[in-house]
Amino acid sequence: ELLSDLIDHFQPKHLAGKRVLITAGPTSEAIDPVRVITNRSSGKTGYAIAQAAREAGAQVVLVSGPTSLPCPRHVLRIDTESAIDMHAIVMNEATQADIFISVAAVADWHVINSSQQKLKKTEQGQGLPELQFAPNPDILAEVARLSDGPWCVGFAAETENLHEHAEAKRKRKGIPLLVGNLAQHAMNADTTQFVLFDDKGHQALPAQPKLSAARELILAIAQRHSSIQAKSQGTHRK
């Protein structure tokens, strides 16, 4: 812990005084009390970004789906399960944040006919479930639409056509920065490669361990966020 505090101490404080809200991990959508639909997300990328933001001097709130990871030191973690839970927590925290980084692999749908009791194999029809789905709230797009909301960063984990999907997602969500990665390389791995998409184009960071990738990303976010702030202060002075 001393070592971790020392390393923390010597990181550049690009985000001193900023409040950063981060989501991480998968969400877990109940089918019944035992069965769930979830995503192959270990939470490692989001936790590394939370740690890097904290090292950079930010006050960090980490809204986490179910993971087995320890909470990074000096980070406030709020545990959630479903996308609807996560949405409620994030909307409550968003207006107090300067920056929102949406890393969680949020389920797109939840099961509307989920059961309070464990489904028995023999109970319904051929014993096979007939799940009905409804869309989950789009947490990132809602935060991006807030008039007094934070500066937003999204993530796109894609299995193919990363560039096309990522840039389309950035525009659809209405956010200034989207980070793409190839899901099959990053999932449950300790290394990752980020590609940053913004209105100037895209920039690929090197493949590297998740914590060092997270530190590079935090620097890129801090630079963009401070230049936006400088511009908006300029506007106010007119």
Place this chain on the structure above:
Amino acid sequence: ELLSDLIDHFQPKHLAGKRVLITAGPTSEAIDPVRVITNRSSGKTGYAIAQAAREAGAQVVLVSGPTSLPCPRHVLRIDTESAIDMHAIVMNEATQADIFISVAAVADWHVINSSQQKLKKTEQGQGLPELQFAPNPDILAEVARLSDGPWCVGFAAETENLHEHAEAKRKRKGIPLLVGNLAQHAMNADTTQFVLFDDKGHQALPAQPKLSAARELILAIAQRHSSIQAKSQGTHRK
């Protein structure tokens, strides 16, 4: 590690010379490369039983679904994902085992129209998935039917009517011993309460930490298994 080896050394060797096959954790059934259907199972109960069996002198093969747990020392772990994977591995190992303890929360169904590419929210119909299911193999029942198979122990995690469901499951699977527990108490917890169901009735063990519950269970299994062996040797002598 030294301490763990010492504790191991002083446990009674009820299963010396026996080969024990154990399944643990959830299975993970793919919807697409990112999304899965799984069970709320941490694997802690199965891993504790693997450790207890090892301490009791057995040679232990642990067939594990995805968990974040470290493999107990001196246990051979084989990692699997889907129920179909787990079935193939278990059927391959079963005839070499003296005892099979089926602890894994195996999914009852898999998705037959799973996708090789990540499903996009907007691609199909209303953007909602229409999942079609097929039943998974019943690993425990198949092992129990093997003519040269191991002595079988099943698990039933139920959310209500434990006694009724557990005894029905024991008969349906055709196994001598079934261990029931209440899923809502045991899931992801560090303590558990086992209720043992056999052809003499049922016996509730005290609620206790998973490793000590596992040690009591291994003793109960060893006693039943050795009395069966004594009987069958008696028969041979006639």
